[in-house]
Amino acid sequence: MSTGNSARGPVGRILRALTTASAVLAGAGLVYMALATILAVVLRYVFRQPNRFLFESTEFALALTVFFALGMVALYDRHVRVDLIPRRFARTNRKVDIGARFATAAIAGTFGWFAVQLFVRDLETGIRMGSTFGLPRWILMLALTVGLVLLAANELRGALERLHATGTDAATADVTGSESTGEAKHD
Secondary structure (H helix, E strand, C coil): CCCCCCCCHHHHHHHHHHHHHHHHHHHHHHHHHHHHHHHHHHHHHHCCCCCHHHHHHHHHHHHHHHHHHHHHHHHHCCCCCCCCCCHHHHCCCHHHHHHHHHHHHHHHHHHHHHHHHHHHHHHHHCCEECCCCCEECHHHHHHHHHHHHHHHHHHHHHHHHHHCCCHHHHHHHHHHCCCCCCCCCCC
């Protein structure tokens, strides 16, 4: 689970592909924010022409980047974690770890369902955000939906893999806090 390479079967490959696509969108958001910030600074200080669109779109891209990155973070079990029970408590107890992963998946899935409903409503009503350009809010809701659904799916995958881990794999993971690959965990 810590390497992200444990996707087995067609469902695992599809989940990994969707998660990777979401991460690529998050990366594109980072690149856009960097370029838009540079351009905004140049326009403001060199040409004395501040651009409100660049400022608002950078704020928008920040939210998109965070939400699109959630699935990849869960897939690799890395830095940003959304856990019901902190990893340091669950790491040495396999049952607690599995329970925490299922609970995290359930909570993220529930929030994902609400995000789907908000996304559909925003798409139908055309709610807009921002003071100047009024970018459509459904774009953010789509990113939130994708992020939460991929987070829930990756946590569920991790819980099921941990549940089905056998003998030495489970014992190794309990003692070292890492998978049977022997890689160290970075919490």
